[in-house]
Amino acid sequence: MKNIKEHIQEAISSSLAGLDVKIGLENPRNPEHGDLSTNIAFLLAKRLKSSPRKIAEEICRAFKVDSDYLERVETAGAGFINFTFSRAYLLRLAAEILTAGENYGRCDIGKGKRVNLEFVSANPTGPLNIVSARAAALGDSLKRILNACGYRAESEFYVNDAGMQIEKLGESVIARYAELNSIEGIEFPEDGYKGEYIYRIAKKYTPTQTVNWNKLTEQDRNHAGLFAVRDNIKFQDYILRRFSVIFDRWYFESLVRVYKKHIEVSYALMNKGLTFEKDGATYFKSTIWGDDEDRVLWTSDGRPTYFLPDIAYHQDKYDRDFEWLIDIWGPDHHGYIPRMKAALQALEHPPETFTVIIAQQVNLIRGGEKVTMSKRAGEMVTMDDLLEEVGVDAARFFFLQRKASAHLDFDLDLAVKETEENPVFYVQYAHARICSIERFAEGEGVSGEPDWDLLKEKEAFDLMRKLAQYPMVVESCGRNLETPRITMYLGELAYSFHRFYQKHRVVTGDKELSAARLGLCRAVKIVLFNGLDLLGVSAPERM
RNA sequence: GCGCCUGUAGCUCAACGGAAGAGCAACGGCCUUCUAAGCCGUAGGUUGAAGGUUCGAGUCCUUCCAGGCGUACCA
Secondary structure, eight states: OOOHHHHHHHHHHHHHTTOOOOOOOBOOSSGGGOSEEEOHHHHHHHHHTSOHHHHHHHHHHHOOOOTTTEEEEEEETTTEEEEEEOHHHHHHHHHHHHHHGGGTTOOOTTTTOEEEEEOOOOOTTSOOBHHHHHHHHHHHHHHHHHHHTTOEEEEEEEEOOSSHHHHHHHHHHHHHHHHHTTOTTOOOOTTSOOOTHHHHHHHHOOOOTTOOTTSOOHHHHHHHHHHHHHHHHHHHHHHHHHTTOOOSEEEEHHHHHHTTHHHHHHHHHHHTTOEEEETTEEEEOGGGGTOSSOEEEEOTTSOBOSHHHHHHHHHHHHHTTOSEEEEEEOGGGGGGHHHHHHHHHHTTOOGGGEEEEEOOOEEEEETTEEOOOBTTTTBOOBHHHHHHHHOHHHHHHHHHHSOTTSOEEEEHHHHHHTGGGOHHHHHHHHHHHHHHHHHHHHHTTOOSOOOGGGOOOHHHHHHHHHHHHHHHHHHHHHHHTOOHHHHHHHHHHHHHHHHHHHHSOSSOSOHHHHHHHHHHHHHHHHHHHHHHHHHTOOOOSOO
């Protein structure tokens, strides 16, 4: 049995007799416009020197309606052609969903391409913040979506466990340690990490045996810094796991440095004549690829900047045979995009193999006012605070409802207070309700293969039409690296189901009809489950 | 100054260049029946402004206006 889109595309192509045109099919927003619609007549108007309306009518006339797929084909508006699915197609589809199970909705637009998704990559200097939570939800969900679209996607967290900030972190820990142990003469560094969590770490910390409190060395600071890094990473991983985000790989900047990958990359750029020295620093000529200014790779005192090992890290992803790199960065890094794109192009990677998604900022609203957050002052609402307050499912669903590029106001009071009216619960409730019906049906002895032909109700067919849209939604999200369509779709599917439920009792004295309706419910349950799974949101069996 | 993001219903936000939508809030109805965390109904719009491209613009281009973020030899 052919895919219905292919069926329509072939049927139109044959009536166009050799005209080479891509026939786009989309879901009309208005149900009166059928189940699929094409704008092909508009696109052909110029070439055929005719009006869209006339072309649409001609295509319509030539179109042989096969009732295995379609009930109706008609022109509308200024030249749209609308297709309405046939009863036979929809019933067959419901049966197919039961067979396909978790595979329903998958496609193969990715063709096995290996994708590396890097996200969160927060500094190991403290707890995760709210933007990290958003990036985590987005990245993890995109990984699930891409895998459902036939890509082989892996997730990666890059840990910046090297460089100045680690020393600074160590200095902060040592200062707090000194404070806790009444050791004199250690000042808290002016730009140190002031959060309460540093005390927590300092309490667990044991300084090096050789420590001289009057003269702290770089080694002392690094020792404390790495201790704090390990503690922070452990906590970050713990919170991410609670958020249903499990990274395939944690990649350490210190490893880049140990294996001198950054030096390799530095030489590679130098040998291409793409670097120069100025005021004792080494620059990369990123302006060649449109960056605003050339960027420093090595500082004048001989340290690599953050940028250089990061280039090496990205080169390493290519070396590990990833064909497409997707990075999700916070809004504070958007200025960083041109230089990284420049560096990767300089290393001869085609620009389309590297995509950056900026996860825009999140404003937390509490008591109708923006919660002010200052990392330096240590006033943060952290990711674990958020999980504590609104829960995993609500938090993920909220984040994924918005496209990444949109700023997001997250009203904490509302999310907590309105738990019962939360969109995620609406969708989950539909799933739980179907599970409940299944339990009831079992008790009533409803079983056996559904006789789909018994389904006649309008609401049942509305539901099947919705089920038919699901694969297109997944594919579209995979193509656009977006999630809001899925949350939106699940809301619509749940709505269609609740309507059906309200109007037609599933389990009745008529066992045959009950089995057919139960079959439809099970198809809905499968799609709800699959969709929620792409979001990393649970599908509860009872609520 | 320059760069990026955003501006759509009272609020939060959708809408591959295709035929303006949802949820919440408001108002009015529906539980002897498989979960009322549900359903039905009412109301709500010059898509920030003005031009342009197009058969067709919330969407693309230009110029404004408003809000946010960024603009390091930090990460």
